[in-house]
Amino acid sequence: MNERERIAMLARVLAAPAAGVLLGIGDDAAVLEPSGRLVWTIDEQVEHVHFRRELLGWHDVGWRATMAAASDVSAMGATPWCALCAMVVPDDVDDAALEAIATGQAAAGRELGAPVVGGNLSRGEALSLATTFLGRCSRAIGRAGAHAREGLWLAGPVGLAAAGLRALLQGLDDPRVALAVAAWRTPRAQVAAGGAMRMLATAAVDVSDGVAGDVGHLAEASGLQAVLDEAALCADPDLRAAAEALGVAAIDLVLHGGEDYAIVAASAAPLPGFRRIGELRDGAGVVVRSPAGERSVDPVGFDHFTSRSRRPGASGP
Amino acid sequence: MNERERIAMLARVLAAPAAGVLLGIGDDAAVLEPSGRLVWTIDEQVEHVHFRRELLGWHDVGWRATMAAASDVSAMGATPWCALCAMVVPDDVDDAALEAIATGQAAAGRELGAPVVGGNLSRGEALSLATTFLGRCSRAIGRAGAHAREGLWLAGPVGLAAAGLRALLQGLDDPRVALAVAAWRTPRAQVAAGGAMRMLATAAVDVSDGVAGDVGHLAEASGLQAVLDEAALCADPDLRAAAEALGVAAIDLVLHGGEDYAIVAASAAPLPGFRRIGELRDGAGVVVRSPAGERSVDPVGFDHFTSRSRRPGASGP
Numbered sequence: 001m002n003e004r005e006r007i008a009m010l011a012r013v014l015a016a017p018a019a020g021v022l023l024g025i026g027d028d029a030a031v032l033e034p035s036g037r038l039v040w041t042i043d044e045q046v047e048h049v050h051f052r053r054e055l056l057g058w059h060d061v062g063w064r065a066t067m068a069a070a071s072d073v074s075a076m077g078a079t080p081w082c083a084l085c086a087m088v089v090p091d092d093v094d095d096a097a098l099e100a101i102a103t104g105q106a107a108a109g110r111e112l113g114a115p116v117v118g119g120n121l122s123r124g125e126a127l128s129l130a131t132t133f134l135g136r137c138s139r140a141i142g143r144a145g146a147h148a149r150e151g152l153w154l155a156g157p158v159g160l161a162a163a164g165l166r167a168l169l170q171g172l173d174d175p176r177v178a179l180a181v182a183a184w185r186t187p188r189a190q191v192a193a194g195g196a197m198r199m200l201a202t203a204a205v206d207v208s209d210g211v212a213g214d215v216g217h218l219a220e221a222s223g224l225q226a227v228l229d230e231a232a233l234c235a236d237p238d239l240r241a242a243a244e245a246l247g248v249a250a251i252d253l254v255l256h257g258g259e260d261y262a263i264v265a266a267s268a269a270p271l272p273g274f275r276r277i278g279e280l281r282d283g284a285g286v287v288v289r290s291p292a293g294e295r296s297v298d299p300v301g302f303d304h305f306t307s308r309s310r311r312p313g314a315s316g317p
Numbered sequence: 318m319n320e321r322e323r324i325a326m327l328a329r330v331l332a333a334p335a336a337g338v339l340l341g342i343g344d345d346a347a348v349l350e351p352s353g354r355l356v357w358t359i360d361e362q363v364e365h366v367h368f369r370r371e372l373l374g375w376h377d378v379g380w381r382a383t384m385a386a387a388s389d390v391s392a393m394g395a396t397p398w399c400a401l402c403a404m405v406v407p408d409d410v411d412d413a414a415l416e417a418i419a420t421g422q423a424a425a426g427r428e429l430g431a432p433v434v435g436g437n438l439s440r441g442e443a444l445s446l447a448t449t450f451l452g453r454c455s456r457a458i459g460r461a462g463a464h465a466r467e468g469l470w471l472a473g474p475v476g477l478a479a480a481g482l483r484a485l486l487q488g489l490d491d492p493r494v495a496l497a498v499a500a501w502r503t504p505r506a507q508v509a510a511g512g513a514m515r516m517l518a519t520a521a522v523d524v525s526d527g528v529a530g531d532v533g534h535l536a537e538a539s540g541l542q543a544v545l546d547e548a549a550l551c552a553d554p555d556l557r558a559a560a561e562a563l564g565v566a567a568i569d570l571v572l573h574g575g576e577d578y579a580i581v582a583a584s585a586a587p588l589p590g591f592r593r594i595g596e597l598r599d600g601a602g603v604v605v606r607s608p609a610g611e612r613s614v615d616p617v618g619f620d621h622f623t624s625r626s627r628r629p630g631a632s633g634p
Contacts, residue, residue, distance in 0.1 A: 022354070023459060027538075028389040028523045029358035029450075031457040034351035037339070041346035042449055044403040046441040072345040086361040086403075086447040120447075124363040130403040130437075130447035132359055133346075140348040142340060206345045221344075 001095045006121060009095070013102040016115035018082050024117040030084065032134070038081075039135045041072035047127040050259075055168045058097045060185045061129070062104025067189045068208065069131035070112050071261035074194030075206035076142065078135030080114035085131045088124035101129075112191060139198065143221035146203035146266035148282050152226060153201075153274035155193030155263045157183055158211050158233065159250060162257020163242035176245035179238045187261045193273040197265045204265035212255040212297045215264050216286045222266070225283030230290040232277045251288070255297055318412045323438060326412070330419040333432035335399050341434040347401065349451070355398075356452045358389035364444040372485045375414045377502045378446070379421025384506045385525065386448035387429050388578035391511030392523035393459065395452030397431035402448045405441035418446075429508060456515065460538035463520035463583035465599050469543060470518075470591035472510030472580045474500055475528050475550065476567060479574020480559035493562035496555045504578045510590040514582045521582035529572040529614045532581050533603045539583070542600030547607040549594045568605070572614055 001009060011025040023031035045051060045065040053061070070080045085105065089098060109115040114133070164184030167177035197204060205218040211233065219226040234240060234250040243250035265271055266280055278289070287294050318326065328342040340348035362368060362382040370378070387397045402422065406415060426432040431450070481501030484494035514521060522535040528550065536543040551557060551567040560567035582588055583597055595606070604611050 023457065027459045028392045029356040029395075029452070029457075031393070031459070032355040032357055034355055038349040038351055039346040040349055040401060040451070041435070042401040042403045042437050042447065044405065044437050044439050044447060046405055046439055049405075049439055049441050075345045076348070078346075084357060084359040084449060086359045086449075088361065088363055088366075088445065118357070118359070120359050120361050122361050122363055122366055124366050124443060124445070126442050128405065128441070128445070130359065130361060132401060132403075132449040134357070135346070140340065140346075142344045142348070 003121060006095070006098060009099055010102050013099060014106050014109070014116045016106065016109060018115050018117065021082055021117050030118040036136050036138055037140060039073055039076040039078040039137060039140050040132070041069060042130060042132040043069040043072060044128055044130040053127070056185055058100035059104035059107070062101040063108045063186055065129035065131050066105045066108035066116070067187050068261060069133045070114065070189040070191070071208060072206050073133045073135030074189045074191050075204050075263045076135065076137065076140045077194055077198045077201065077204060078137035078140060079195060080112045080189070080191060081134045081136050082114050082117045083109070083131055083133045084118045085116050085129055086120040088122045088126065088128045090125055090127055091123070093127055112189060137198065141197065141201050141204045141265070143203055143205050143218045146218065146222035146224060146280050148224055148280055150202060150266045150268050150280050151276050152215065152228065152278040152280060153265050153267055153271045154277045155190045155274045156260060157236060157239065158207060158260045158262050159239045159253035159257050160236065160242065161187060161259040162253045163239065163246060165259070166246055167242070172245065174245045176241040180242035184259060187259065189261055190263045193263055196272040197263070197267065197274065200267045200269050200271055201265040202267060204263055207260050207262040207264055209258045210256045211264070212286050218264060218266065219280065219286060220284070222280065224280040226278060226280055226286045228278040228286065228288050230288050232275065320438060323412070323415060326416055327419050330416060331423050331426070331433045333423065333426055335432050335434065338399055338434050347435040353453050353455055354457060356390055356393040356395040356454060356457050357449070358386060359447060359449040360386040360389060361445055361447040373502055375417035376421035376424070379418035380425045380503055382446035382448050383422045383425035383433070384504050385578060386450045387431065387506040387508070388525060389523050390450045390452030391506045391508050392521050392580045393452065393454065393457045394511055394515045394518065394521060395454035395457060396512060397429045397506070397508060398451045398453050399431050399434045400426070400448055400450045401435045402433050402446055403437040405439050405443065405445045407442055407444055408440070410444055429506060454515065458514065458518050458521045458582070460520055460522050460535045463535065463539035463541060463597050465541055465597055467519060467583045467585050467597050468593050469532065469545065469595040469597060470582050470584055470588045471594045472507045472591045473577060474553060474556065475524060475577045475579050476556045476570035476574050477553065477559065478504060478576040479570045480556065480563060482576070483563055484559070489562065491562045493558040497559035501576060504576065506578055507580045510580055513589040514580070514584065514591065517584045517586050517588055518582040519584060521580055524577050524579040524581055526575045527573045528581070529603050535581060535583065536597065536601070536603060539597065541597040543595060543597055543603045545595040545603065545605050547605050549592065
């Protein structure tokens with residue numbers, strides 16, 4: 001297919017109605033009728049950096065790029081509305097592969113209730129998907145604004161995606177990692193939880209670079225210290241089973257893994273769909289509490305420019 | 318600098334107030350208070366595909382990526398509001414180069430009155446900038462909607478950027494191409510013209526892949542034939558001088574060049590800031606009229622997946 005035919009195929013696969021979208025794929029820009037306040041984010045998934053095609057199906061490449069971008073919208077307490085995607089496509093991604101990627105984007109859009117309504121297509125050496133999402137809300141919840149003595153609440157799995165990627169990189173064939181592999185391949189943005197926290201949360205953050213780093217961002221922006229309960233962070237039996245199969249500590253996957261697309265929010269009261277993982281207090285940094293006592297953890301998550309070894313990622317463990 | 322320091326540097330360089338932007342760089346997403354209708358676009362500039370660093374300064378890499386995205390907003394009759402940019406940065410782009418790119422984005426944002434208010438930073442093999450722009454308008458002007466007998470009107474230079482790129486690729490050192498080189502390196506989105514056409518234009522298109530292809534899109538979407546006057550298309554003395562220096566026909570640069578970021582609009586009445594280049598009539602396709610008569614032109618512009626040789630571009634003439 002030539003570029004025009006590829007765009008027509010993408011328009012056909014991605015076509016979906018969305019309230020307030022007056023004009024979608026096929027013009028210089030999409031046209032939208034907004035209501036309320038907007039949150040707006042962009043995220044990019046680059047082959048060899050964020051994923052390797054041999055570890056993911058093409059469908060999942062589209063799915064996870066869409067979910068990863070939507071996750072930032074949910075973590076602000078907004079409802080995903082619609083997306084654009086700029087794709088760079090190398091010569092060895094053929095028409096069928098491109099259609100499978102778009103099918104994954106469309107499936108994620110249906111799950112989110114927020115379709116891809118436009119984009120851009122370029123040829124290039126490395127496959128990449130830059131997805132920008134708009135979300136709608138009455139009030140956006142940022143990283144700053146939490147108070148001391150508020151609880152820290154988690155929605156979504158943490159550590160599981162990092163376990164899944166490790167298992168794939170090691171070629172580990174063990175039923176205990178099956179859910180972890182699925183968590184890495186097909187993450188789900190926490191749309192319902194993002195909506196549920198809207199009235200009560202004072203601050204929230206998307207957890208995509210490890211709990212230590214992302215909760216550290218929330219604590220720093222709010223001028224507080226985060227105290228996390230190790231037992232609560234590692235309560236997920238699927239995570240514990242996967243960590244056991246891999247021979248690693250579950251808490252390390254939780255704190256320093258990534259690509260969870262979970263939400264941590266601060267709130268004095270319980271949040272529906274969230275579980276308590278700790279609280280905020282005066283001070284700075286991130287502390288983990290276990291029966292052995294408290295210890296500070298390095299709040300740095302994955303760093304694209306220095307700490308490549310920190311994430312058990314596509315660039316190598 | 319590590320990722321955090323690079324983001325802090327980008328936030329400092331890009332910082333600029335914009336009405337309706339409640340929260341900018343530094344959280345999971347930007348927060349906006351919209352008014353009126355929105356248009357929304359994404360464009361990506363990839364090194365080795367859209368530019369070569371040795372032909373552009375780093376500042377210009379940021380400038381032209383920002384202007385190219387804003388151009389789609391202007392061509393819909395909307396006023397650029399604010400942007401996000403997802404950047405992929407290879408190891409050989411150092412901190413000073415990254416700061417120069419951001420300085421170029423900030424300068425373009427000031428010229429547009431529309432700053433970059435957030436983004437995403439990844440490491441990767443090829444430098445790329447995916448810029449998404451929001452624009453505000455009371456009424457968006459798409460490609461469809463023109464009527465037979467309406468005039469076709471042009472704002473901005475056409476063919477000049479293609480001449481400039483050709484001159485750079487040939488290493489041509491001739492004062493007759495200086496303005497053409499500047500047109501390629503530092504294009505300007507037609508913001509004032511985009512606003513001026515708002516009340517009168519029935520259809521409009523961004524000219525970035527050659528006049529033949531882009532006017533062809535407008536004609537096809539409107540179900541009409543476009544008739545273009547060769548003399549009007551080549552009236553620009555700077556274009557004629559550059560074409561002469563290059564030994565090529567100005568009309569070929571206009572029809573099949575690219576990266577102009579001009580606007581062609583359809584209107585029964587003159588549009589302020591535009592010049593007439595032809596009209597629409599019943600039929601299909603694109604026709605060029607000269608003293609020798611009328612001839613059909615291939616309406617295909619640059620195609621990322623088949624017609625690489627069509628644009629005298631960074632991938633080779």
